[in-house]
Amino acid sequence: TIITNDTSILEDSSYEYIIIGGGTTALAVANRLSVNHTVLVVERGPDLVNNEVINDPFKFGMASPCFLEVDLTPQLGPNGTKIIQFTHGSCLGGGSSINSMVGSRPTYAGMSAVEALGNPGWGWNDFLPFMQKSETFHPPNPAQHAEGANYLAAVHGFKGPVGVSFAQPFLAPTFQNVAKNTTHTVFNGAMALSPDMGDGFSGGHYMSYYHHIHFNESLQVDRRSSSAWSYLYPQTQQRSGLTVLTGHLVNTLLMSNGTDGNITATGVLVEPTSGGTSLTFNASREVVLSAGALYSPTILQRSGIGNATFLQSLGIKPILDLPGVGANFQDQALLTNATFPLSPSANMTNITANGVTLLALVLMHPTAIDVLGPNGKCQCTAIMNSMVRNISAEHALSVGGVVTAEALTTQAALTANAYEADHPFIELYYTPSTTILEVWAQAILPLSRGTVRINTTDPSADPVIDAQYFSAEVDLEVMVAAARRISSIAATPPFSDLLTPTALEESGVPQVGATDEEVRQWVLSTYIPGIHAVASNSMMTRELGGVVSPQLLVYGTSNLRIADASIVPLSVFPHTTLGLYGVAEKAADMILQVAENT
Numbered sequence: 001t002i003i004t005n006d007t008s009i010l011e012d013s014s015y016e017y018i019i020i021g022g023g024t025t026a027l028a029v030a031n032r033l034s035v036n037h038t039v040l041v042v043e044r045g046p047d048l049v050n051n052e053v054i055n056d057p058f059k060f061g062m063a064s065p066c067f068l069e070v071d072l073t074p075q076l077g078p079n080g081t082k083i084i085q086f087t088h089g090s091c092l093g094g095g096s097s098i099n100s101m102v103g104s105r106p107t108y109a110g111m112s113a114v115e116a117l118g119n120p121g122w123g124w125n126d127f128l129p130f131m132q133k134s135e136t137f138h139p140p141n142p143a144q145h146a147e148g149a150n151y152l153a154a155v156h157g158f159k160g161p162v163g164v165s166f167a168q169p170f171l172a173p174t175f176q177n178v179a180k181n182t183t184h185t186v187f188n189g190a191m192a193l194s195p196d197m198g199d200g201f202s203g204g205h206y207m208s209y210y211h212h213i214h215f216n217e218s219l220q221v222d223r224r225s226s227s228a229w230s231y232l233y234p235q236t237q238q239r240s241g242l243t244v245l246t247g248h249l250v251n252t253l254l255m256s257n258g259t260d261g262n263i264t265a266t267g268v269l270v271e272p273t274s275g276g277t278s279l280t281f282n283a284s285r286e287v288v289l290s291a292g293a294l295y296s297p298t299i300l301q302r303s304g305i306g307n308a309t310f311l312q313s314l315g316i317k318p319i320l321d322l323p324g325v326g327a328n329f330q331d332q333a334l335l336t337n338a339t340f341p342l343s344p345s346a347n348m349t350n351i352t353a354n355g356v357t358l359l360a361l362v363l364m365h366p367t368a369i370d371v372l373g374p375n376g377k378c379q380c381t382a383i384m385n386s387m388v389r390n391i392s393a394e395h396a397l398s399v400g401g402v403v404t405a406e407a408l409t410t411q412a413a414l415t416a417n418a419y420e421a422d423h424p425f426i427e428l429y430y431t432p433s434t435t436i437l438e439v440w441a442q443a444i445l446p447l448s449r450g451t452v453r454i455n456t457t458d459p460s461a462d463p464v465i466d467a468q469y470f471s472a473e474v475d476l477e478v479m480v481a482a483a484r485r486i487s488s489i490a491a492t493p494p495f496s497d498l499l500t501p502t503a504l505e506e507s508g509v510p511q512v513g514a515t516d517e518e519v520r521q522w523v524l525s526t527y528i529p530g531i532h533a534v535a536s537n538s539m540m541t542r543e544l545g546g547v548v549s550p551q552l553l554v555y556g557t558s559n560l561r562i563a564d565a566s567i568v569p570l571s572v573f574p575h576t577t578l579g580l581y582g583v584a585e586k587a588a589d590m591i592l593q594v595a596e597n598t
């Protein structure tokens, strides 16, 4: 494999495939295609192969040249609006090089909803083999198993490039038990210990979960299983047909009119990220757009693919009128500001494993009944109907980022169906640290829809991102319910026994008996982006505002595909990465099938 930021050493300007972006999904697609084909990957960021902040999983969250932030447009806040930042990864491996490595997969109910948006072949049973293909799962060792880590061999892969494991050593045994016993009490025993959170079955469970980490036998340490370390760097993954150009960004696509009436992508216009002369590279077979949910729509828009009226307002000649480009954007709001001081008498060593810890050790996936119902009982169908299913057309349009009211009402009905099939309603996770314990909460299936748009044709400019958190009222109510569960956890033994007596008051988290309005204000003042951006080029029917077909082809083109988080039409991947490797493997499989027949 050639990895370089120097175009002068490249012998070719023509490749069979060009992949835009060198991030999570991109490198997996590149790896599979380059076994028998020539492939060029163009990545805007650097190659940080030896950067220990990236490689050492225990350094996640620390600053590295891969870690970038962009201000969102003002979002709903406690007294109007507030400014919050969206983080993203820009280097080889993209988000997988800086993320928190929390492993979780979509559910059966979630993938049924994706399939019902006009995507045959994307249900759970069809999708599972691709997630398995990407993975080498490391079963828990006997000590981990004794602490509650478990797995079902039938749903895992054992030969793929991405190492997935429970952390070694399995951290904080005392804390594992505290989390499990507290969960049992707070949810009145309704939540079961899951045999495996990746088995596709829906919510109502909790478990110590796995990370995108693998244990490196020769170094005898945990390493981050980023996309780069899984699919690109290892000796076994070297490919003579693969060229990876870093430090260069794709400005626009090169296109021509195909004989079949569709647009043909013929290559890309590229420029050095630091500025300089533009170059063109040609693709004889396909162009694959994998610049992520924030940037893939911007490349389409600069190239004349998007809402024609909007493009004209920027002086861009529309090539394809696809109003869904940059619309339907979703992110899960996240509550992280629930940090509780540890009591000095708590056994720190057992809780924090000597201060070395990873984000979230026990993950809970309560269902709507678990969250909304006092004592685990509620009129959930009635609540779902009034909150989600009966969203009015007027309200749907006022929500903002959708192309038509029907696009949102259809997605709302599928969301309600999924909840009724016990899809997780929220995710809660316990995280220990040296002096505090944290409980985080995130919405999983938001109804709010935002937009990603360019406001200039300058390719180095950040996009204008409006996530529109809580523009659908139901999303705020879900987070209020989640915040109430955080308060209960902090007040319930054995979790509360580990805290200082005034921990809940000091934390600022609403008291157990707080009014709805008090909890709402706390949510609005403390929420941040969940950084699980999806759906800005949704895979769904063109009528609903879809951008790609189930084959991931951009509508109206014959060989321009998108493979990244932007195609996932609903936030059904509680954490995106493991599902995105499945998307990458499926995309590569579909592309190679076409190549075999031509």
Ligand SMILES: Cc1cc2nc3c(=O)[nH]c(=O)nc-3n(C[C@H](O)[C@H](O)[C@H](O)COP(=O)(O)OP(=O)(O)OC[C@H]3O[C@@H](n4cnc5c(N)ncnc54)[C@H](O)[C@@H]3O)c2cc1C
Pocket (backbone or CB within 6 Å): 020, 021, 022, 023, 024, 025, 026, 042, 043, 044, 045, 087, 088, 089, 090, 091, 092, 093, 094, 095, 096, 098, 099, 100, 101, 102, 103, 104, 248, 249, 250, 251, 290, 291, 292, 293, 295, 296, 299, 459, 531, 532, 533, 563, 564, 565, 566, 575, 576, 577, 578, 580
């Ligand atoms: C801080 C953080 C924590 C997270 N934690 C978790 C977690 O714990 N678990 C989990 O599953 N997920 C997590 N995620 C989410 C997950 O990492 C992302 O959803 C995922 O990496 C997105 O993959 P992608 O392939 O769509 O895009 P990316 O991995 O973002 O790749 C896109 C690439 O395209 C490049 N690019 C952009 N524009 C251009 C251009 N014009 N030309 C060339 N290249 C371009 C970018 O530099 C980037 O490298 C987290 C994300 C972040 C940022």
